[in-house]
Amino acid sequence: MNKQEYIQQVAEWARIRGYTDIKANAEGFSKPGGYGRQQDGESFVPDVTGIQSGARTYFEVMLKTSDKDYLTAKLKLLHQLTIINGGKLFLMAPKGHSMFAKNILEGSRINAEIVALPERRK
DSSP states (O other): OOOOHHHHHHHHHHHHHOEEEEEEESSTSOOOOEOOTTTOOEEEEEEEEEEETTTTEEEEEEEOSSSSSHHHHHHHHHHHHHHHHTTTTEEEETTTOOHHHHHHHHHTOOOOOEEOOOOOOO
């Protein structure tokens, strides 16, 4: 599956668990708002967002990538937003990507919950 299919799976996962106002960076959904970084103008758009108990939660699909610096910066920003808004950060890891997600979190001071995405049946 490609990242867009995983994003749709994550949006469905969030809906089933009671999240509302779900926005996803995928076709067929309202796109979440992006966040810019002042020092270099870099922009980050969360994969999926949802609201539960009045707090915005961020869901990020974790796929192995060579651009770990960009991903780590994005996760640090989303983590800071969860602190400000009282929400949570979920790292949604498809099969084979959980260890990559754990390695990103080690030593990064990012508080996030890693969730293993179930395999989709064909």
